[in-house]
C-alpha cells in the first residue's frame with residue numbers, strides 16, 4: 045500500500061489526509077479493515093461490546109424502550125453501521141429473543157453496512173452460525189442470512205442501499221474510522237494538512253501544509269472558528285444528513301456511540317497496532333487509523349430535521365440504563381470466582397472515568413414528535429406525558 049500511495053503522490057501530488065486515511069483503512073486490496081480488521085484481544089484495539097455482553101444487552105433494551113415509547117410499530121429494521129465482529133448485534137438479538145413476548149407481533153429485520161469482506165465473513169459466522177449466502181443477483185445486498193434466533197439479516201456496502209422503512213440505526217466506533225480532513229491556521233490563513241513523500245528518506249511519508257487554500261479549506265472551516273487546528277469528517281456529515289432525513293420521513297431513531305468531543309479538540313488523528321499507539325504515516329494498511337468524533341458537527345449536519353440528545357458520557361448512559369442492577373444479577377448467578385472477577389473487571393473497563401467511562405459518549409437522533417407533545421388542543425384526551433428517553437434519563441420500563 046505504501047508503494048501504491050507513493051506512486052500516487054508522484055503522479056498527482058500530495059494527498060489530503062482524508063484520501064490517505066480512506067486508502068489506509070478501506071483500499072479494496074490492501075486496506076486495514078479489508079485485510080486485517082484486528083478488533084479484540086488478539087488484534088489491535090478492543091471495543092466495549094468485545095469487553096462485556098452487558099454493553100450490547102443494554103443497547104438492546106434501549107431500542108425496545110424506544111420502540112415502546114413510539115407506540116410499538118409493527119415492523120422495524122435494525123441498521124448497524126460498521127458492525128466489526130458482529131458481537132454487538134449478537135448481544136442485541138439475544139435481548140430481542142429474551143423479550144420475544146414483548147416484541148411478539150413486531151416484524152424485525154437486521155441490516156448491516158460493512159465494507160470489509162473479512163469482517164462480514166466473521167459477522168456471518170457469529171450471527172448465523174455460518175448460514176449465510178452470497179447474493180450475486182442483487183448488486184446492493186451482497187450477502188443474506190438468518191440469525192440464530194430466526195431474524196433475517198442483510199449485508200450492504202453503503203447505507204444508501206438499505207431499503208427505506210422504520211429503522212433503528214446504530215453506529216458504535218464507526219464514525220471515528222471515517223476519513224478526516226485536517227487544517228492548520230497560519231499567518232497567511234487556513235491551510236490544509238497534506239501527505240507527501242519525504243524528500244530525504246525514500247518511500248517515507250510526511251505531513252506538509254498546502255501552499256495555498258484548498259477546496260476543503262474554503263468549504264469546511266467555519267468563519268467563527270477559534271481553534272488553530274481543526275479536523276473535519278465530511279463523510280460523517282453526509283451520513284448524518286441521510287440518517288436525519290430517513291428518521292424524519294420514515295420514523296425510528298439513531299444511537300451513535302464513540303470517543304469524541306463537542307467541537308473543542310484539535311489534533312486527534314492517531315493509529316493503533318497491537319494495542320499500542322502507531323505512527324499514522326508508517327506502514328499504512330497495517331494499523332487502525334482513527335480520529336475523535338466531533339459531535340457538534342454531527343448535530344449541525346442533522347439540519348434540525350431531528351431532535352438530538354447528548355453527547356453524554358458512556359458511564360452516565362450505562363448507569364441510566366441500569367448497568368449496576370444487571371451486574372448484580374450476573375454476579376449472583378455466577379458461582380466461580382474467575383467469572384465474578386471477569387464481570388467486575390469488564391464493568392470497570394466500561395465505567396471507570398480513567399478507562400472508557402468518560403471518553404466514550406452516546407448521542408441520539410429522534411423524531412421531533414418523540415420529545416415534543418403534539419398540540420394539546422388537537423388532542424385534549426392525550427394527557428399522559430411523553431416517556432423520557434432511556435439512557436439520557438433513567439430507564440423506566442412499564
Ligand code: SAH
Nearest residue numbers: 077091126127128157158159160216217221
Ligand atoms: N462497531 C464495532 C466495530 C468498530 S470498527 C465494534 O464496536 O466492535 C469499525 C467498523 O466499521 C469495522 O467493521 C469496519 O470494517 C467498518 N467500516 C469502516 N469504514 C467503513 C465504511 N466506509 N463503510 C462501512 N463500514 C466501514
